[in-house]
Amino acid sequence: MPFATIDGQSLHYVDQGCGPTVLLAGSYLWDQAMWAPQIAALSQHYRVIALDLWGHGESGPLPKGMTSLDDQARQVLALLDHLDIDCVTLVGLSVGGMWGVRLALSAPQRLNGLVLMDTYAGVEPEPTRQYYFSLFKQIEDSGIISPQLLDIVVPIFFRPGIDPQSALYQSFRVKLAALPPERLRESIVPMGRITFGRDDLLPRLGELDPETTLLMCGDQDKPRPPSETKEMAELIGCPYLLVPEAGHISNLENPEFVTEALLKFLADRHQRSI
Known part of the structure; x- marks a missing residue:
């Protein structure tokens, strides 16, 4: 499995396919496997890179001194440098979009397209x-995500009507329950505080290129409701799509819709850049 040492820690990523590069950046508490349907489809036409957040999946712990999503954006630029990749289309969902906006603003020359999904820059x-x-404090104190907390945390990521016995729901719950105390305290909780303690970038969204930006949001996303996506789309001046029958992890609740939308966006971007 590919790894890169960045800020003294081992960052894990998958690298599949050939062609123009697409970088998939996922949600807090999920690893790169959340992109499996999109990786399978997009890698037929593109080089697809999907990374694990620090403390997630196969990545190492949060680097010492990391305090902001700007650090995460800088680290991903270091990964692109490590891979000798000049330019990517970045697809960022949830926290992936939060640091993705920071990357786009700090190094616009490194992006030829930006898709922000189920995220918010404010x-x-x-x-x-x-x-x-308060949830992070409970997890930090106990060293586990207790069954009671799982009953709170897991539903946040899905549409209200999802079957809680479904494989998607249950596999996520099992994965969270198995997280070891050291990883929770050293990486997961600090990454959560960084994510939800972020600063406001709404005033800078007008600096993004509306011609190369697309927003998407599950039509039943609770933590990042469609109203936030509409607000950002207006500030950027770009189009947005609502993903039908989907909550926060919209790419897994309606993978066909999301994959088709991404393929259309990527084809359009690639044709314009030829």
């Missing part, structure tokens, strides 16, 4: 931030 609303931080 600050976390204060009631929600305090609530999430």
Whole structure:
């Protein structure tokens, strides 16, 4: 499995297919496997790279001194340098979009397209931030995500109507329950605080190129509701799509819709760049 040493830690990624490069950046508490349907389809035409956040999947712990999503964006640029990749289309879902915006603003020459999914560039609303931080404190104190907390955390990621006995729902729950205390305390909880304590980038969204940007959001996303996507799309001046019958992890709840939309966006971007 490919790894790169960045800021003293081992960052894991998958690298599949050939052609123009697409970088898939996923959600907090998920690893690169969340992109399996998109990797399978996109890698028929593109070089697809999908990475694990620090402390997630096969990646090492959060690097010492990492304090912000700007650090995450810088680290991903270091990964692209390590791979000798000049330019990518970045598809960022949830926290992947939060640091993806920072990468786009700090190094616009490295992107030929940006897709932001189920994400928000503004600050976390204060009631929600305090609530999430209280959950992090419980996890930090106990060293586990207890069954009671799993009942709270797992449904956040899915549409309300999902079958809680479905393989998608249950596999995510089992994976969270198995996270070891050291990983939770050293990486998962600190990464959560970084994510939900982020600063406000809404005033800078107008700097993004509306011609090369697309927003998507599950039509039943609870933590990042469609209203946030519409707000950002207006600030950027770009189009947005609502993913039918999908919650926060919209690419897994309606993979066909999301994959088709990404293939169309990528084909359009590639034709324009020829």
